[in-house]
Amino acid sequence: MSHSLSRKTITLALTGASGASYGVRLLECLLRADYQVYLLLSDAARVVIATELSEEWPTEADTCARWLESRFQAPEGRVRLSSRFDWFSPVASGSAAPKQMVIAPCSMGTVSAIAHGASDNLIERAADVVIKERGQLILMPRETPYSTIHLENMLKLSQLGVVIMPASPGFYHQPRQLSDLVDFMVARVLDHLGIELPIGQRWGMDDAALGASV
Template structure:
């Protein structure tokens, strides 16, 4: 992927909103344009975990997100029920889409192709257009249904990147743990990064 391509970042109702927010920070640093949507439950979790309110009027939510990220341009928040948004159409699909965090409910609905809201429809578009779709699930323990849904999506070409930080790089802070997962997401988007020490690096 190259700079100035648009990435759709979605936050849903699983713990780990910081993964999506940190990913936005890193993509913006590299010149990407972002479309952002948060499901209703994703808004609740994000507000609880980070204090950031992604709900309400999209322009106001965009202003709050830009202030949180320390930027003025490059980000647009869209309503999760806005099925007229560009990301809902294959003719205007983003270069890539990342759902971080991804709830098991969202993952299941993407696996079934229900397209009940913009996040699910945009994911369906990425699948049919064969563009990169990355899901960052955060759930434990995993049921047989969860695993079957993830297998179904993986077989369809979706990259499943569980929020599983490593410890071989001797993380000292929560940021170190978050950066490891976000670095793995960037790796899957073919975006060079140095967010974590790779195996064998000193």
């Protein structure tokens, strides 16, 4: 499928921080919202997915993309998975990359590389492109405690307009299972992206007001 400026597009990257379920759930929601997703996976992300979710994703890019589309009942071609050194991917160029990108979860190594403009792999380059093109970049770090180095890197990115959204779910909605905590954070990301998809429970709203969940 050719890159289409008319289709809703977004770049989603998963890195090696703990919290793979955030990125997987966000992928599902983006596909349900009819987005074409340029998906980027670090090698460490695959290890975390296998460890935390007990899932072995196909290693070949096209096979994995079709597998994910089938899993989330998305039309063929909605997931475009690129290898970490695929410099011909649209996300590597400001003339073709989506204007929105989310890294969930985002490791501190990735935060550092983006903050210093390393661009040593496609995830870092894609983030660099979004920043230079004045697009919307959302990072969901999952680390504790933060060192001074971590905080300085995140401050630098925040001053550049990057949204730093730590995986720190609230508990006022009285979560009953882990998926409730995951949905809390994914819903916040969707809010910032301007995507209306009713998942999770908002402050001051009961389930009836929220409507049917995805």
